[in-house]
Amino acid sequence: xxxxxxxxxxxxxxxxxxxxxxxxxxxxxxxxxxxxxxxxxxxxxxxxxxxxxxxxxxxxxxxxxxxxxxxxxxxxxxxxxxxxxxxxxxxxxxxxxxxxxxxxxxxxxxxxxxxxxxxxxxxxxxxxxxxxxxxxxxxxxxxxxxxxxxxxxxxxxxxxxxxxxxxxxxxxxxxxxxxxxxxxxxxxxxxxxxxxxxxxxxxxxxxxxxxxxxxxxxxxxxxxxxxxxxx
Numbered sequence: 190x191x192x193x194x195x196x197x198x199x200x201x202x203x204x205x206x207x208x209x210x211x212x213x214x215x216x217x218x219x220x221x222x223x224x225x226x227x228x229x230x231x232x233x234x235x236x237x238x239x240x241x242x243x244x245x246x247x248x249x250x251x252x253x254x255x256x257x258x259x260x261x262x263x264x265x266x267x268x269x270x271x272x273x274x275x276x277x278x279x280x281x282x283x284x285x286x287x288x289x290x291x292x293x294x295x296x297x298x299x300x301x302x303x304x305x306x307x308x309x310x311x312x313x314x315x316x317x318x319x320x321x322x323x324x325x326x327x328x329x330x331x332x333x334x335x336x337x338x339x340x341x342x343x344x345x346x347x348x349x350x351x352x353x354x355x356x357x358x359x360x361x362x363x364x365x366x367x368x369x370x371x372x373x374x375x376x377x378x379x380x381x382x383x384x385x386x387x388x389x390x391x392x393x394x395x396x397x398x399x400x401x402x403x404x405x406x407x408x409x410x411x412x413x414x415x416x417x418x419x420x
Contacts, residue, residue: 255335259344308388310340316346317380320399327415329394334387341385345399347412348379352401355381364395372402392420
């Protein structure tokens, strides 16, 4: 291989384009190493320069330029996403544990309510309650129970209501529903009378919802009350 052979067979162009066979490329590289002055005579530098100018004009990066990595493939982004996924997994596990714990607490409360002994009432107390007509009551209107079990004779005043039959719902605040009494009629004084043994329910605050029943039996909110039980 000599300068004439290289020029006649367009060895430089074919080498730069990657079209030389492996043996030809190796021979050309060995010739360039042994005869570096021949490259100058053949205008190798000018050809490479012109090729780079063409690449720049077409918007292509130089062969040696560092390739841009998409942001989602960068190590920092991958690490951040992995950390976020780990945090979300931990939060989900904590929520699952919390829900399971609450479910166990509800089961325990239900078991306590079923197995709680009913003590005989040592006294009876009549309690006339004027429920709120504007919405649920935050503070207890009366407290029943105490050291001695008593029978609380509630008389909820609904004399002003247009309904004759009612549904009364008892909810233990922040825990759950205790009972629902339906088709209760008020007495001649306009009172809904409900007697409750103070040992029948656990200590705490209870919300009472009074609903009138229309001719179809559909409940219509009428009034609200609240009481507490102490043991």
